Amino acid sequence: MSYLDHIRACNRWDPSRFVPFRVEGEQVGLIRRDFVPHLRGYPGVLRVREEGVAWVHAATDLEERSRLLHELLLDLHDQGIIGHIHGERYPVAAKTRLQPRLLIDRSAAPYFGVRAYGQHLNGFVRSRDGLKLWVARRAADRRVFPNHLDNLAAGGLPWGLGLTENIRKECQEEAGMPESLSSQAVAVGAVTYCVEGQHGLKPDVMYCYDLELPEDFRPVNTDGEVAGFELQPIAAVMARVRDTDDFKINCNLVIIDFLIRHGLIGPDEPDYLDLIQGLRSPLP
Numbered sequence: 001m002s003y004l005d006h007i008r009a010c011n012r013w014d015p016s017r018f019v020p021f022r023v024e025g026e027q028v029g030l031i032r033r034d035f036v037p038h039l040r041g042y043p044g045v046l047r048v049r050e051e052g053v054a055w056v057h058a059a060t061d062l063e064e065r066s067r068l069l070h071e072l073l074l075d076l077h078d079q080g081i082i083g084h085i086h087g088e089r090y091p092v093a094a095k096t097r098l099q100p101r102l103l104i105d106r107s108a109a110p111y112f113g114v115r116a117y118g119q120h121l122n123g124f125v126r127s128r129d130g131l132k133l134w135v136a137r138r139a140a141d142r143r144v145f146p147n148h149l150d151n152l153a154a155g156g157l158p159w160g161l162g163l164t165e166n167i168r169k170e171c172q173e174e175a176g177m178p179e180s181l182s183s184q185a186v187a188v189g190a191v192t193y194c195v196e197g198q199h200g201l202k203p204d205v206m207y208c209y210d211l212e213l214p215e216d217f218r219p220v221n222t223d224g225e226v227a228g229f230e231l232q233p234i235a236a237v238m239a240r241v242r243d244t245d246d247f248k249i250n251c252n253l254v255i256i257d258f259l260i261r262h263g264l265i266g267p268d269e270p271d272y273l274d275l276i277q278g279l280r281s282p283l284p
Contacts (some may be wrong), residue, residue, distance in 0.1 A: 003242055003270040005277035006252035013196035019110050020052040023101040026094045030113035030284055032200050037274060038081050041085050042072050053057055055102070061150060066103035072110050082108060084143070088158040089221070090116055091274045103159050113201035116156065119167045120254040121209040122151035123175070123219070124234075131234040131262070133255070134219060136174065138248065139208075145248040149240070150226070151221060153177070154251070157207070163187075168210060175229070176220035185211040190259060191253045203283040208254055210261075255278055 011147040019036060021029035031039075031053055040048045043069055047056045059065050066089065076082040088108040091100030092114045109116050133154040138145055155170040157163065171182035188210050194203040219229045232240075238259060241252050257279050259265040265275065 001243055002271065003252075004274055004278065005254050007193070007250070007275065007281075008258065009108065009280050010193035010195050010249055010253060011278065013194055018113060018201060019050075020117065021054075021114070022052060023092070026101070028092050028101055028114055030201050030203075032113070032196075033112070035111055035200060038079075040090060043073075045069070045072055055117040055231055063102065063207075064104065065101070069102055069104060073105055073136070074238045076257075080263065082111065086267050088156060089160075090114065090156070091159050097157070097159075100193050100235075103237050106156055106166070108198035110197055113223060113284075114203065115203045117154045117171060117205045117207070118154065119163065119207045119209065120151045120154040120191075120251065121167065121171065121212050122212055122258045123213050123217075124258075125213050125215055125217075125231060127215055129233075131264075132259075133212065133234055133237045134175075134213065134230050135230050135232050135237065136219070136221075137229070139225055140199065142225060147227070149247040149251065151251050152211075152229070154254075163207060167207075171211075174219075174221055174225040174226055176222050177217075179211070181217070182211070183210040189257070192283055193250065193253060193281050194283055195249075201284075204250065205283070206250060206254060207259055210258065234259075238264065 018032055019066050020027045031087050033174040039046050039053055045057045047054045057068055077085055082147050084107045086105055088106040090109050091097045091101040092102040093100045097117055125132045128197045136152055137152040138148050138150050140146050148223045153171045153174040157166050167185055168179050169178040184206050240246050241255050
């Protein structure tokens, strides 16, 4: 296993297995062919063809369109086709999340292959015995990657919340961090990847943040999503990312980005350029 293996694992998908999802002629997602037949029962909302799926309802208002889509998703959920309704809404847009065509329940985003956005925070400490990184362990009852390691704070970016507001919320919920501390988080860029999963496609954007924490800081989870935390020497984190699958799959990318930016993975690394390029994979 290697650092590059994690990037490759986050960018595995076969374009031939998907068809476009369009709204007003603009492609906003990719739907896996085996999910398309489930959408044929909604001819007043969606037009289903061999070449793709298109929104056809006359509604142009964002909330009205989103209501219609949500009713469709609830019906699919009642049929057992979609197994979970999350409650948070993501924007459905081709390029910028600030100009959505629709709003979709977070859990349904992969079924329609729409671009999703999240925020991940690297919490680190400069101690007398070197650089250390706070690592969270996901709770055993999490639906996705239970018991896996995670970044100190991370979460999706739902519609209606700004970047600053949401990262502070995630820091408080997941690590019990006061705003006086989370407000010092530094936006350091973004990581992108596109991977096929159990329910469809995940073309994701993760906005990354660094936060240097005082040595006496102790995270405390408040939303039940984290089982515990550990402050690990950076060398131990590097080895764990490089050699194991202990971390939630996309968290590996966030940490690799951190290691490159802090000079801990340098040009002598055989895959250095591939790592840099792979962290910003083009999204469909």
